[in-house]
């Protein structure tokens with residue numbers, strides 16, 4: 001640009017895009033979560049490894065897997081407490097996140113951990129946790145439909161109006 | 168999941184297994200790299216700070232504080248690569264030779280890893296690179312002059328000390344702590360193996376994509392004696408650069424570089 005007096009004229013406008021995407025062959029996990037509060041993992045037909053989050057093919061032996069319903073309880077493998085995050089979750093800080101191994105699963109699921117007592121000595125490796133769900137009206141078939149709480153706080157959480165326990 | 172919470176999972180798992188790095192040990196990495204950046208005119212975050220400054224900085228995700236984290240930045244870096252024949256044809260003075268390259272992957276999803284406090288891609292990449300260069304993984308600390316590491320987060324640099332073979336597993340945190348203010352020891356700028364003399368990602372800023380080139384270029388500057396105020400002593404004529412990427416920090420690359428003197432010593 002050689003013209004020193006050049007000035008760009010800017011208009012503030014908006015682009016709105018409606019779009020859809022699918023969860024592909026993992027759709028069953030999200031449908032069963034939304035409709036029945038089920039946590040569906042997959043089990044390798046060859047080696048028997050139980051994957052959670054579910055994988056349609058076993059990452060170890062590349063064989064097909066089959067769906068297997070998992071319990072709602074498990075334990076924290078590793079965790080942190082988040083104080084800074086993306087705009088979607090910034091209203092909720094601070095909160096815990098953890099890799100959680102559900103009982104009977106061989107791999108760990110990444111999910112939020114909420115607690116009345118959000119301290120590193122409580123949100124830590126080995127802590128037993130249990131899944132709490134949003135009510136049916138609020139569930140959308142997304143990972144944010146549920147979260148985990150320390151087992152000893154479970155009753156207090158599911159007694160809140162906006163949440164419920166699993167079956 | 169943010170980069171910080173992804174790296175912090177590995178660091179917390181490492182702590183659960185080995186009892187380190189502690190928050191104070193991580194703060195020392197921050198002090199070192201921000202401090203090294205004071206002597207690098209191209210660095211974005213030069214700072215003279217104390218352990219207390221790091222511990223008091225804003226919490227990002229436990230136990231990372233703001234000063235444990237690099238700044239996400241925008242910048243560029245460049246290397247000029249040429250074949251051995253071309254270097255000779257052009258009569259390049261003091262070329263730096265790439266004598267070892269290693270790259271490896273591990274499970275992208277941290278939840279699939281048997282041992283979450285380990286980054287197997289790092290040790291695998293390092294072993295391949297060292298072997299190609301004719302170096303010994305178990306004695307690497309005594310065979311190189313410096314390492315430019317991928318210190319996106321302070322605690323992760325500590326894990327790199329172990330995976331890249333500088334100290335035994337579980338001794339990364341104590342290595343930086345026990346050598347603080349002890350000239351000739353540890354990963355400090357005047358230490359036995361200076362790590363991130365440029366300031367690394369914590370001191371320079373992390374221009375994602377350009378960072379690996381920056382680290383490699385910094386190691387080359389050091390080996391040519393062109394690093395200016397952050398020049399370290401070059402005795403072996405050999406350095407490494409290390410970079411990490413991908414979801415769950417699954418991918419790693421290690422490069423061994425040597426100047427003419429380094430080559431002649433083998």
Ligand SMILES: [Zn+2]
Nearest residue numbers: 044047058061
């Ligand atoms: Zn299998």
